[in-house]
Amino acid sequence: MIKARKKQKVDKFANFIDILKKAPLSRDAFVQIAGRALGEYGFDVSEIENFFALGLELFEREGHVGLATAERLLDEQEFCVVDIETTGSVRSGQIIEIGAIKLKGGEKIGHFSTLVFAPQVPPVITELTGITSAMLVGAPSLAHALCEFRRFLGQAVFVAHNVSFDFGFISTSLVSLGQPPLFNRRLCTVELARRTIESERYGLDVLKELLGIKNTHHRAYSDAISAGQILLHGFKKLPDWVHTPEDLITFSKTAPSLQLEREEIREYVEF
Structure with a gap:
């Protein structure tokens, strides 16, 4: 229900x-x-x-x-590329790091990065991200971090690799704190990459290797930078009819996919 x-x-x-x-x-x-x-x-x-x-x-x-x-032209629009690290799912976890960069006209115009206090970080998350409980001692509260992030985000288009996760987690966290959800327009770099990059898979690690992006993986700010590079690469591959941010969002959702089919591996056994 x-x-x-x-x-x-x-x-x-x-x-x-x-x-x-x-x-x-x-x-x-x-x-x-x-x-x-x-x-x-x-x-x-x-x-x-x-x-x-x-x-x-x-x-x-x-x-x-x-x-x-x-109505706004792409070069005049602000895009905020976001990544978060969490202690688990939106039902059982909490945001422990937020990283973001703001782009306009293909140039970086701002950045945001913060750890977020949580009483405990599960060992599996520490192993994945390198973030420990000790690192979060004295970090801003979730309420303070989200307030500052929302101020940084403003009315920019919210961009993320698998945007439904990051956008949804942040919105749900805001609502749990008695705040309204995010109403920003949003764009997924997984969807954009499927329309602008030929690849069998579209995980962030795979696309970083394809595009020659070298930085830390599974840390929010570094992953936001990587998603930003994917966004900028996508800009270079857009068809002529894409003029506005809404055109871009439509293209990312509806254009034909460039995903490559996995080659079938057949073993020939000689009897």
Whole structure:
């Protein structure tokens, strides 16, 4: 039942975004549609500034409200490439590190990196990331870290390798702290890589090797840098019709995949 309600919320928000992507709405229509989709979050949808605070950048022009990412050129858009390390799943774990870089016009314009306090780090996570419980002593609380990260993220497009995990984990963590979820537009570098890089697999380690990216693996800031390099590589491979961030998101989800088929290995046994 809980999953069904969560899916219904996602569907309402997705439908709201799809409507905005097509064309700006009159202010009255916008307020009505936004109210039906987002009224349960308890904020005044008639105040455009409230959407900015939640990460969704809108514009208001001549009595109409539209999605900024549907009109802005790619070079003028900020992209925030994010990675997190956690102690487990979203149900049982907690964020222990956040790393992010902000890109605009192909250039890095900012960075964010912090450990996050947790009382204990499971040995398997320490083995994977190198992060120990001792390293987190004196680190910012989850509430403080997420507040600072949200301020850094602003209205940028949220980018990550397997974006549903990072975006979903951060949003769920915010809600658990009594804060609203992220409303930022999002882009997955796994999906983008499938449309711009020929490969059998699209794990971060595989793509790093293909693109010659050499840095620490399974640390948030380093992995954010790696995902940022994949994003910039994808920019170079886009078709002519991709002009805006919304075009880019659509391309990453709908363009034909370049994934290579695994070659069948046959063993010939001579009798």
